[in-house]
Amino acid sequence: MTSTSRAFAAAAASAALLFALAACSSDAPEAAPSASGTQTVQVGDEACADDAGITVAVDASALQDGDSKAWCIDTDETLAAADALTLVNVSTEGTDEYGDQVVCRVNGVPAEDLAIPAADGSDYFETCESMPAANAYWSLWVKPAGGEWGYAEEGLSTLELEPGQSLELLFQLNGEPAQPTT
Secondary structure, three states: OOHHHHHHHHHHHHHHHHHHHHHOOOOOOEEEEEOOEEEEEEEEOOOOOOOOOEEEEEEOOOOOOOOEEEEEEEOOOOEEHHHHHHHOOOOEEOEOOOEOOOOOEEOOEOOOOOOEEOOOOOEEOOOOOOOOOOOEEEEEEEEOOOOOOEEOOOOOOOOEEOOOOEEEEEEEEOOEOOOOOO
16 A cells, blocks of 8 residues: 555545544444544443553542543544544643643633642643643643553654553642542
């Protein structure tokens, strides 16, 4: 297969995913890209059991009134991290300076008018203009099947997830929580 054919196949798979997502309701199976085109996957409202599927989690519990949520994407194929977030209806917002390379907000959190307490007692307000404060930011974590959590070595746009892996966006405030607990 030529590189042009591969690029066309990848573009077709991406287009199929977008059309399938637009057509699906929240109760219906979702379509995800795969090597053979698309596959049907189920999305559950809790972490996957026994390293099956791909777990996606968002934890904003460090913030006042923040919560934690996990989903299981029942798949046996590799899935792009950005596609996994789309499947579980999680949206991210980048910064003015760095675009989507830096996650500033997840599902609108933290809101620009939310006073985020710093360790010194002052308040910080996230504007998403540049890098978030070193004491209040979203971190991206990956856990291999049967392994331990570690910082993701790639961003959401290039990270590929294998079945059995977990992905978490964790809001860290003044160093806590130190790592995911999902």
